Amino acid sequence: MSGNELLSDQGLRIDGRKPNELRRIRCSLGIFSQADGSAYLEQGNTKVLAAVYGPHEIRGSKSKALHDKAFINCQFSTATFSMGERKRRPRGDRKSTEMSTHLEETFSAAIRTELYPRSQIDIFVEVLQADGGNYTACVNAAMMALVDAGVPLKDTVVSCTASLVKDVPLVDVNHVEQSGGSPELVVSILPNSGEIVYMSLTQRFHIDHLSKVLDTAIKGCKDIGAILNEIMKGHLTKLDTSLQAS
Amino acid sequence: MAEILLSEAEKAFIHHGVQDDLRCDGRTRLDYRPIILETGLVSNASGSARLRLANSDILVGVKVELASPSPDKPQEGRLEFFVDCSANATPEFEGRGGEDLANEICRFLQRSYASGDTINLAELSILSGQQCWVLYVDILILECGGNLYDATFMAVKSALYATQIPSIKVATMDGDQPELELSDDPYDTKRLNTENLPCVVTLMKIGNHYLVDPTPEEECCSSSGIVVAVSGNKKITAVRKIGSGSLHPDSLVSMLKTGSDVGAKVNKTLMIKLLEEKNLEKSQKVGFMR
Numbered sequence: 331m332s333g334n335e336l337l338s339d340q341g342l343r344i345d346g347r348k349p350n351e352l353r354r355i356r357c358s359l360g361i362f363s364q365a366d367g368s369a370y371l372e373q374g375n376t377k378v379l380a381a382v383y384g385p386h387e388i389r390g391s392k393s394k395a396l397h398d399k400a401f402i403n404c405q406f407s408t409a410t411f412s413m414g415e416r417k418r419r420p421r422g423d424r425k426s427t428e429m430s431t432h433l434e435e436t437f438s439a440a441i442r443t444e445l446y447p448r449s450q451i452d453i454f455v456e457v458l459q460a461d462g463g464n465y466t467a468c469v470n471a472a473m474m475a476l477v478d479a480g481v482p483l484k485d486t487v488v489s490c491t492a493s494l495v496k497d498v499p500l501v502d503v504n505h506v507e508q509s510g511g512s513p514e515l516v517v518s519i520l521p522n523s524g525e526i527v528y529m530s531l532t533q534r535f536h537i538d539h540l541s542k543v544l545d546t547a548i549k550g551c552k553d554i555g556a557i558l559n560e561i562m563k564g565h566l567t568k569l570d571t572s573l574q575a576s
Numbered sequence: 577m578a579e580i581l582l583s584e585a586e587k588a589f590i591h592h593g594v595q596d597d598l599r600c601d602g603r604t605r606l607d608y609r610p611i612i613l614e615t616g617l618v619s620n621a622s623g624s625a626r627l628r629l630a631n632s633d634i635l636v637g638v639k640v641e642l643a644s645p646s647p648d649k650p651q652e653g654r655l656e657f658f659v660d661c662s663a664n665a666t667p668e669f670e671g672r673g674g675e676d677l678a679n680e681i682c683r684f685l686q687r688s689y690a691s692g693d694t695i696n697l698a699e700l701s702i703l704s705g706q707q708c709w710v711l712y713v714d715i716l717i718l719e720c721g722g723n724l725y726d727a728t729f730m731a732v733k734s735a736l737y738a739t740q741i742p743s744i745k746v747a748t749m750d751g752d753q754p755e756l757e758l759s760d761d762p763y764d765t766k767r768l769n770t771e772n773l774p775c776v777v778t779l780m781k782i783g784n785h786y787l788v789d790p791t792p793e794e795e796c797c798s799s800s801g802i803v804v805a806v807s808g809n810k811k812i813t814a815v816r817k818i819g820s821g822s823l824h825p826d827s828l829v830s831m832l833k834t835g836s837d838v839g840a841k842v843n844k845t846l847m848i849k850l851l852e853e854k855n856l857e858k859s860q861k862v863g864f865m866r
Contacts, residue, residue, distance in 0.1 A: 358864060358865050361864055361866070362633070363719075364665070364721070372865075375619065377618075377864075379662075379864070381663070381664040405663050407662065409635070409660070409714065409716050411618060411638070411712070412620060412637075413620060414620060416714075420662075421671075452663075454662070454667075456664055458635065459619065459620055
């Protein structure tokens with residue numbers, strides 16, 4: 331699909347958003363009772379579930395244990411019915427394995443792993459419906475699940491994507507924009523310090539545009555961070571009142 | 577399924593409760609726990625349902641695809657089941673850890689639906705011997721809170737009930753190649769007849785009595801039981817004994833009888849609720865946002 335269709339002459343995107351407009355974010359915490367922490371997050375039509383177990387003793391081979399910090403174990407899976415085409419396997423393919431590794435890197439940078447030497451924290455994410463920005467939705471959902479589990483974090487991690495169409499940076503791209511051949515920049519940041527913990531770029535654009543696109547993505551991250559912060563506060567206030575009542 | 581460790585005293589407490597027909601959560605032996613059901617949550621699937629039976633959480637998505645029928649049944653479509661135990665349920669399901677359980681449930685689904693009394697597969701045929709619909713029924717187990725079989729079957733039935741199959745016409749025969757014409761209107765769809773699809777009842781034997789809808793603690797106390805698949809017209813389509821213990825033939829017969837009675841009741845209630853939900857407005861979907 332050409333860039334003309336992705337951004338109309340009126341400056342609106344294919345789903346009617348403005349270039350700097352995020353998709354609607356909805357999130358609920360603590361939806362499962364058996365996991366230590368869990369969260370469900372919707373970013374537009376992308377829907378993700380995350381569950382956190384731990385910190386607990388190392389499961390399986392003890393050689394994974396790190397003597398000075400916790401071992402972060404992530405698994406990324408996609409429901410077989412989540413995409414337009416049916417997927418044959420929910421996990422185990424190269425893309426899912428790569429995603430799991432990226433998540434492990436991202437969260438190892440954000441969790442205060444030094445507090446739990448020789449233990450393990452499991453983060454499991456499940457994409458129920460995929461519509462672009464799967465990785466970002468997974469990071470945001472997993473972060474909320476970590477908060478729900480009460481795992482100490484250096485800072486909240488938030489993630490956002492950005493693209494460039496007709497020299498205009500777009501924030502939070504959906505599936506159509508992503509598969510339309512335009513570049514996609516994914517960043518995860520620690521919003522308080524502004525440090526980047528994950529970055530990837532597909533396709534190419536001129537390096538002069540990089541700062542513009544990166545700024546858009548970081549601005550998106552900070553906006554998402556603010557929204558998630560509100561949701562977190564709302565959840566904790568509700569929890570507090572229900573505890574006071576009982 | 578967080579690991580359950582019960583002491584002898586706790587086990588005895590459950591045993592006595594079952595004996596007196598008053599279980600730990602106040603139910604009688606033939607009561608179910610509360611069920612939350614919603615259909616049409618996944619927009620990428622042709623039909624979907626999410627069912628929560630106490631802590632057991634199942635999400636089912638049905639995808640409809642065109643394929644050629646199998647040579648031995650040229651006038652029928654197919655149902656393909658796939659069960660995935662998500663690691664969200666328990667860390668033990670990570671990687672390939674959940675495959676044994678998933679296979680077990682998947683095989684039982686296949687066997688229960690194989691009976692001709694459950695679904696009319698000829699409904700899925702488009703052009704005999706050449707084209708048919710294949711329904712991929714993908715089951716995702718998100719949390720295990722006991723009684724997975726019952727929950728899975730109810731969710732599958734609900735998802736198939738909600739499945740919309742596009743209208744298709746065989747337009748022209750160009751030589752040997754038929755030309756299929758899909759309707760332009762996305763709302764021009766048909767639904768399957770799901771009246772007779774089976775529901776399952778798990779009966780667990782504790783002491784001299786048996787009970788339905790066991791909690792994980794009760795499953796832990798019981799060494800044997802059966803799962804009975806009962807179709808909408810009250811026929812038993814599949815049975816399987818579960819657990820490591822043994823059963824007396826007399827109790828098996830009585831369990832089968834109770835199972836088919838309860839199964840018929842479950843089936844009837846489910847159909848009523850599904851119809852009720854269908855008549856609700858779409859804006860009332862809740863999903864995972866509670």
